[in-house]
Each structure stands twice: as structure tokens, then as C-alpha cells.
Amino acid sequence: MNYGPRKEGRRHKKASPPAKPQQESPPDEAPIIVGIGASAGGLKAFEQFFTSMPAEGDLNVAFVLVQHLDPTHKSILTDLIKRYTKMKVFEVKDGVTVQANCAYIIPPNKDMAVLNGKLHLMEPETVRGMRLPIDYFFRSLAQDAQERAICIVLAGTGTDGTLGLKAVKGAGGMVMVQTPESAQYDGMPRNAIGTGLADYILPPNELPAQLLAYIQQAFGKPPIVTPPPGIENFLQKIFVLLRAQTGHDFSYYKKNTIRRRIERRMVINQIEHIEAYVHYLQENPLEVDTLFKELLIGVTNFFRDPDAFEVLLEKGVAQLLDTKPANHPIRVWVAGCSTGEEAYSIAILLRERLAELKKDFKIQIFATDIDAEAIAAARTGVYPDSIAADVSAERLARFFYKDDNTYRIKKSIRDMVVFAEQNVIDDPPFSKMDLISCRNLLIYLESELQKRILPLFHYALNENGFLLLGNSETIGEFSDYFAVIDRKWKLFQRKGILLPRAAVLEFKGLSAHGVPASTREKTEEASYNIRDVTERTLLNDYTPAGVVINDKGDVLYIHGRTGKYLEPASGQASLNILRMARLGLRLELSTAIRQVI
Secondary structure, eight states: OBOSOOOSOOOOSSOOOOSSOOOOSOTTSOOEEEEEEEOTTHHHHHHHHHHTSOOSSOOOEEEEEEEOOOTTSOOOHHHHHHHHOSSEEEEOOTTEEOOTTEEEEOOTTOEEEEETTEEEEEOOOEETTEEOHHHHHHHHHHHHHGGGOEEEEOSOSSSTTHHHHHHHHHTTOEEEEEOGGGOSSOHHHHHHHHTTOOSEEEOGGGHHHHHHHHHHHHHSSOOOSSOOTTHHHHHHHHHHHHHHHHSOOOTTBOHHHHHHHHHHHHHHTTOOBHHHHHHHHHHOHHHHHHHHHHHHOOOOOTTSSHHHHHHIIIIIIHHHHHHSOTTOOEEEEEESOTTSHHHHHHHHHHHHHHHHHTOOOOEEEEEEESOHHHHHHHHHTEEEGGGGGTSOHHHHHHHEEEETTEEEEOHHHHTTEEEEEOOTTTSOOOOSEEEEEEOSSGGGBOHHHHHHHHHHHHHHEEEEEEEEEOTTOOOTTOTTTEEEEETTTTEEEEOOOOOOHHHHHTSTTBOTTSSBGGGSOHHHHHHHHHHHHHHHHHHHHHSOOEEEEOTTOBEEEEESOOTTTBOOOSSSOOOBHHHHBOTTOHHHHHHHHHHHO
């Protein structure tokens, strides 16, 4: 990707790859793997695709074809594809290493995954009578290839491939879909397009040219290790355009992530220079919206990381339900909820445990995101039937309605969740929460922003409330605020430490009471100032001396005169209360601290 000033050339609206593409990557570089999924009507689409693929040149590309096949009959797909291409075509053998300029065909009655560039055959998973081999492979491809993943959805019925392409897009890969009008059976293309994540929607015979043009621009040049001077200025201009149109500021998001997503949009639009892309954004408001959505894309599905939900249930929810007083609601905040799968998963988890315990609490789940379209989709509670790969048959029957190729959340679960458009960075937070789930949001934010959000979560939680983060996230320097409950699956519990007022007041729109300042009358603010001064005077003059410590015994705050009890220890300076305690107090003080902590 060239970030320097644009000197010549113009953006190509239609891809026209050279007759003999030149591969500039090192010869030993692993090939780009393109996963292609099809079902009914797929043979015609395959024929149109491969007969339009240029035969000359070393493309450093491999194609892996996943089609719904009759599990009881030998596949003839390999022989058919050989008629349409000069590439080598193989039916996959377990453990084969993917080679460039080859096509690999899934055998009947197998699922297939890719790991470190090798194809592995698995016994098929049948979920409620459904086979979802395309989703299975696309998800695997996303995990293995990350930003180099490319998937194509061709003709077929049903929704297979829909969840898989979401995984590819979430990993930073590229998605192509056959136009429904050109498909003999348009169910799979229409469901894929319905996600709003397709980068290109073209007839099969036009897909190869666009595919090769994308690969040539995205991977045909050596990657830039150090961004050239001036790129920061152009990034700031893009942030200005995004904020002006969407109201959201991305300047504190991790620059590498932002830059990669911008690069992808430049490749999709066949724009080589970032300066030209800034001009393109200025002239095309629709592209600003598309980039905004691109920056928000993440991987989400029902009960993602099942072990994390098991830990949440056994180490978090169980304690919460055991200690919660009767007639007190259970309040949950799912921050960055996307299209709602996480929020509904937690609702189902709570409903199941309450039924087991024969208890009845009112449950209030607040699910928020800055993406208005994602929130709208979450509110409908409708998902493709391929969620059967993530949701058990028992849960599908108990908590969903089946409708053609979709599942709809039942009213008993839907009514537990309130979806709202909200920016966790700027908007006032919720409060008195028993659980906050914020998985895989912090990893996209610079540390400065993380340091603002974690104290906010501490403020929003009830004492001993739980915080669930993504398994690549951490509380960082805030170990004084949260205790580790499960280190692997990132479940934490709020400590009772008092936050400095500044940590709460730092958030825009939040008053000293932790509610939007705009909701308070000026007279209330004046009375608060008087009360604040009065309470501070009483505390200073009439309450005993005291200190606030963390679980290690380090002094965090001193109130009043403590000289009768504490004095600096000789030697290296320390604020540990046991080292500072005067002679005769240490044993009793140590015992008291252990009882409290």
C-alpha cells in the first residue's frame, strides 16, 4: 500500500487485471487461500467462475471448494472442475498442504478446516439435521489466514456461509457474493448480502477479474513496515470526516487497526494513495458510512467461547443469585453488543439458572452499541438458522421460534433485554450493575482510553459486581479496582475501593452523582455544593482518623491525624500499613486486615 502523495493515475471503477499477473511476493510465501461455498445450482456457478479465470501466470492463489454433497455417493465435482480450469484439481486428502495454483474439493460426508496452511478433514457435525460445512470452513479460514482470508458465496439454498463470512470479515478478510439474479438458487447469496458485509456482489463470470485485482493490490506489493511521514495527518483528516458524519471520534482507537481497515477500503475501491482516499471520502458520504461500519466490525455469535460462559455461570452468576436479596432486580450491562447475540446468550444463561433454582428475579439487561444498524438488527431478534452450530437443540427449542431459514428469539427472552444506541467512551454510563460484559472492545482502543473506561466500569458496578472481558483483554494497572476471579477467561469482581471523584467526573455528561448533569436543576446543583462543604467539614472535624488500603496492605488514602498509630518505617520508603504500624499494633492489625479481606 502506497501512502505517499498521489502523482498519477486514477481510481479504476472496474477491475481489469493484467493478462499475466506478476507475483511480487517472495516465492516461498504461503498462497492466498480463497474459500468458495455453494449448494444447489453451484455447478453452473463454478463453471462460469473457473472458465473466466485467467490461465496464465503464477497467481500464488489456491481455491478450496466446499459444496453441499450427497454423503452417500462419490463426488464427481473434482472431474467437473478439471474441465473448466488448467489448474491442478484435487479431492482433499487429510493433512494436505495447500499449494498455489491448485483447486481443492471437499470430499463427501466430511467437514474441513485449515490449520497452518494444511487442510484437515473432520467427521461431519450434524446439528438438528443440518450440515453447515461452508460456515465450518469459512470460520476456520478466518482464524488461520486472518486478513489474508477471502471467501466467496455462490448459488445455493439456506443460510450456510452467512456466519462464516461474518468471521472472515471480522478477521479483516474480504467477502464476495454472487448476484442473486444470476443464481439458479438465490437463498445463500441473498442471506449473505443481507449481512451488509459483502465487499463485491457480481455474477460468477465477473468475480475472477475483481478477485485478482484485489489480490494484486492487497498482497502484490511488499508490506510497509514503517508508515511514511505525513500519514498521521491524513488519518486525522479521515477522523474529522468520520466524526462530522457519524458523530463518533476514532482518534483514540488503535492506529494499526484503523490503518489496516482503511487500507482494506482503499483496496476495495481500487485507490492506491491515502490522499486520494481522503478526497474520495469527501466526495462520497456513502463511503464514510461504509468505513464507519468497517471500523466497528467484530466477531460475535451466540455463546462465543463456551468455556467463558461456563466460568461466568459457575463463578459469577451462581454467587450473584445466591447473595441477591429477594425483590431486587438483577442488572446487566452488555457494552458493545453488536447484533445482540451476547446479550441474548446472557439472558438465556440467567433464565436457565433461575429455573434450576426455582427462583424468580426481575432481570434487566441493557445492551448498547454505537452502531445504529446493529442495534436495529438486535431488536428484531431474528438470526439465520445456521446459529444451530452455536446454540444447542434444547436451547433452540426452548428459547427460539423456527421460521423458514431463520430463528426468532422468544418474547420471554426478548423482554429481558433493552437495546440502546450508546457510546461507552462519551455517553453517561449505567449504574448499580451486577454484571458488565464488555468482550473484545478494549483491544481496539489505545491504552489512554482503556484507562478511562475501566474506572467507569468500576463506578457502574455494585460492590462485588462482576466484569467479563474478552480473553485477549486485561484490567492492566487497575488491580486495585478489580479482583481476578478467572485469569484465563477474564472474569473479574469489583473491589470496594472508593474511586477518586475525578475518575468519575472525567466522563462527558456525567455529574458528581453519576447521572447526566443535564437532568439536574440548577437549584439541586447549588444545594449539592452546600451539602458537599458541610459533609466535608463534619468528616474532617468529627470522624476518627482512618486509612484506605488495597488487598496488599498499601495505603491509598489517609483521613485525619494518624500519627498515634502510624509512622514511616526506617529504611526504604514504604506506604505498607503493616510496616508503618507502631510497635504493639502490627499483630492485631494484621489479624483484622485478614478478617476483612
